[in-house]
Amino acid sequence: MTDLTPPHDFAAEQAVLGAMLISRDAITTVTSLLSGPDFYRPAHEFVFDAITALDGTGRPVDPVTVGDELRSRGTLANGGGLPYLAELFAAVDVAANAGYHAQLIRTAADRRRLIDLAAHISQRAHDPEADPIALVEKARLALDAATPITGRLRTVDEILPDVIDELQALQRDGRRMGHPFPWREVNERLHGLVPGRFFVLGARPAQGKSMFAQNCAESVAATGQQVLYLSLEMTQGEVTRRMLSNASRVSMNRLQTGQLADSDWERIADGQTRIPTSIAFDEDPRQTVGTMRRAVQDLLRRGPVGLVILDYIQLVTPGDANIPRQEQVSQLSRGCKLLAKEFAVPVLALAQMNRGIETRADKKPVLSDLRESGSLEQDADVVLFLQRGEGEADSWVTLHCAKFRHGQTFALDMSFEGHYSRIAEIA
Structure with a gap:
């Protein structure tokens, strides 16, 4: 195989550095697009770093001062020496094209990064000890990091018309901002399951997390929206059985033991017609952020997606099993937030x-009670907790809103009807 020269543009690199030597405006433009490693020729990276160091401290930038900066760093020879700085300075008459030339450099640098990444992936894939799933996830994270970001900047005058249109639609239609929770007061307080927002629901075991998520799935799917249910703790059959109990009002105990009367079968026949059918399950036990993203893309091809549920986040396979567990969960948390923003869909992650909390005198949940990660509380737009009553009070549950980025926190007592797999408002 013939070795190919990595993509680069020497002329553009020289033109950019020459422009930076004659114009502070060019420095501002170029540094918003490039960093030192984007330059292919090592000497150019040294010169670029010296220019940005001078500019960052308000010192003059010209061939003499850049030469002095390189000399003080012991890298004057690495930067080509004083004759090469003079050559760069003389090669450019005007700095007007610095931005265009910088884009050429960035494009070449992006291509080099992709080539290096592909080579690394290929090398790792030949290792018989490498886990293919983990390798794919690492590759996805690396590709995301290497992907050029375009179209990020929008000014207020560009954004404001969209905001006004949304306000007018809210007033005209009398609708909430998001898809509906199944509880009126929760809707009013949180404005629904708003697309693009990341919701976290925390609780200790057997407090109703999965039941809460199931009820939310049913509510959103009842509007005709698709729901992606990533169930890592229960099977899709178990979740569907719970939905059948809620819809038919046949107790979970009867559905699990098969001790059903004729009247139960009548209610089951009626109930199964009322279960929303637009809920799609994915119970792959090796779920990663990458597989979650692909599942959303697959579902979007069929139609709008109103909600993504992850039950629960600590069971998701980390992208890198070698990093500390807290950092793994932090990556997963950030991945969920980016998923919500990228696809404009609400994401509800159970945690x-x-x-x-079990040993504290005050058992009211707080944000720091989330297991293994402070990033969950940082990334989430809304953090909710469920807290069951004890003893005779086990028929109720308190929904604590410990964080709401766009409103006030609250606590709401609700009815816990575990025998029908539902949480209900207290009349």
């Missing part, structure tokens, strides 16, 4: 809580 375990620390055991410490």
